[in-house]
Amino acid sequence: MPLFALDRSVPGLIVKIGNYPLHHGGVGAIRSLGRLGVPMYAITEDRFTPAASSRYLDKGFVWPTTGLEHPDRLVEGLRDIGRKIGRPAVLLPTDEEAAVLIAEHADALGESFLFPRLDPRLPRQLASKRGLHELCVTHGVATPRAAFPDSYAEIEEFAATARFPVVAKNREAFERRRSPAVSGTTRICGPGELLALARGWGERPGVILQEYLPREEAEDWIVHAYIDADHAPRTLFTGVKVRSWPPHAGMTACAYIVPNPELATMATEFIKHIGFSGIVDLDWRYDRRDGRYKLLDFNPRVGAQFRLFENAAGIDVVRAQHLDLTGQRVPEGEQLNGRRFVVENIDLPAMLAYRRSGYTTPHAPRRASGTELAWLAPDDIKPFFTMLARFVRPGVKHLLQMWHGRRTAVSGRDQI
Structure with a gap:
């Protein structure tokens, strides 16, 4: 058990904009704080999503959105949820739209919620491919x-x-x-x-x-961190992506915690220079041709695979943010190197595709020191079966489509 206690009087709220009910990152955040007694709330597409079925969710607010709504409508919807919760809650955005909305309307949301304050223009710039590219060029960070x-x-x-x-x-x-x-x-x-x-x-x-960075000459690395108001990491983790779906271009299917001091330093310096605060999920690709780490994505929100990363004190980025925003110390500790994260519903097709291509990740440990599954948890079983019920029928069709059509166009996380 973690050697710290969270403030149970301050709940958490998972904020999402758009229709993506099978999101294991939201379920992970509900479990991470809920297991330590923090009341958890979530915005859900309907009452039958994996997040809505978690035993650690106190209440789900059914609010289907598309991302096309006027920001004022979304802000008022969030404020209405805040009034129903009845006390300030820590906001945990799981998509760029939510992160941008919170930053750009911080004054209107500040009375009902707790969240890191930063330049309101920054999350939108980071979520933009052009904006991120310009920031990388300005601050000397390698990028394609x-x-x-x-x-x-x-x-x-x-x-x-x-x-x-x-x-x-x-x-x-x-x-x-x-x-x-x-x-x-x-x-x-x-x-x-x-x-x-x-x-x-x-x-x-x-x-x-x-x-295009050829997969034969590249490795995919991940950095997750929680950054405080002084733009310094309270906790920062590095890991390597072993498989993704669609292959080499989509969401993480399997990854390991692997130490990378050089990458940690690069990420810390870039975050400090741009003045970011909050939870971050960064995707880098190491290009063996020139020996440089190139930044592909800077996601200013909770990453779907954040539960891969935990330190010896039991801290992940969600727990770090809750502790910091409630005025408590964030315990330090070494990251749990060798820990593995597996997304059950997409790792099997990803494994078959990678074996077929012959691609391997040199820095992946031969054996995991422990495994965190995205969906299946003995103390919270319903999200797994809810995921299966929603995934199997449309999921099989989608996987077959992606298997045959991935050469031209792939969906999911925007990585090369």
């Missing part, structure tokens, strides 16, 4: 080379000189909810393919065309 064409003519110019393959992504994080130019991350093999796709992107293509 990228172009941001504003017209078809500029795409033609790019196609004439670019080195293929390249990767196309939506420029702004929220475009996937409106009229996305591409579906997730799209690998483009040559100029003809690029020009053919670009004809459907409209007069102002909202895409980023990015250098």
